[in-house]
Amino acid sequence: MDIRAVSFDLDDTLWPVLPAILEAEQCVDRWLRHHHPDVARAWSVQALRDLRDQIADEHIHLGHDLGALRRLTMERAFASCGVANPPVDEAWRIFYAARNNVELFPDTLTALERIRAHVPVATLTNGNADLTVIGLHHLFHQHVSSALVGVAKPDRRIFELVSDRLGVPPAHVLHVGDDPTMDVRGAKEAGMQTVWFNREGGPWPLPDEFRADLEFTNLTLLASWLDDHFDQAQPAA
Ligand SMILES: [Mg+2]
Missing domain, CATH: 1.20.120.1600 (Four Helix Bundle (Hemerythrin (Met), subunit A))
Known part of the structure; x- marks a missing residue:
């Protein structure tokens, strides 16, 4: 990958x-x-x-x-x-x-900071959360929301837009989300790599062809996987 x-x-x-x-x-x-x-x-x-x-x-x-x-x-x-x-x-x-008065999952902030130390990060939502109010806006390099761009996940155009804005081809973007259809299947059909954020640890509900490349029950596990991934990709000199 x-x-x-x-x-x-x-x-x-x-x-x-x-x-x-x-x-x-x-x-x-x-x-x-x-x-x-x-x-x-x-x-x-x-x-x-x-x-x-x-x-x-x-x-x-x-x-x-x-x-x-x-x-x-x-x-x-x-x-x-x-x-x-x-x-x-x-x-x-x-x-x-x-x-907008949400309570983050306990490891969200730490995990995001670990992940953004490796690569640019973006938001991609069908919802209407205000990240400035929530206090996370500054952590992301790009923001894409369905209300602002006029199409919603799983439409591939919204995934292509986030890829454009990041300046990274879809094949090299890893999309992380909880919804098997909106996030995983949508991102996969747009040519992205995918993480199913499966907090409950439930069974994959869609046909196998749509299964995510990776699956984690919390963001700390994803951050650790990415730490290892980038350590292996860039061996110490
Ligand atoms: Mg969601």
Whole structure:
């Protein structure tokens, strides 16, 4: 393997995303109860989730922009309750602040610093995390998100874009992610090398032809594998 750059998925690869999303939903619900009790009564947390799924089905072209889908959801919820000048921006601000209040996996920071000592690193996400708020932005050389570029993983174009931005051909980029389809199969079909970040240690769920080149249950193991890999590639003089 000739690895010249590494790209990382974010949600569920650098931090668990579900706790932050659940808390963000609760924050919006508390705010609605306080400021718009009619809307809170009409739209429970679960009802808003269902509405968002319905809106996602109606707006397939927005599948790459989860923030836009959440804003449309709030617009529709407010409209159904006859709220004039719906405070969609405020609802989104509350959701987004909590969504970015993530807790990194314990070894994320150390592992990233070890890996970026060898090769340039990039982010490649279908989510809408704000790495500046999370405090990791400075660690990466390039950032690619589906909301900004208009296509989402597993579309090969988003992998080609990160490869272009890194200035490294896809065959020499190692993509690391937790999602077998979005990350591993997508990156593989774009010609990249792949790591399945399999934190739970579960069985590979797709046909063998899509299996990742490497598989680790935490990022420390990946960083150690890369340390060894680069030590062997560049023997001491
Ligand atoms: Mg992920």
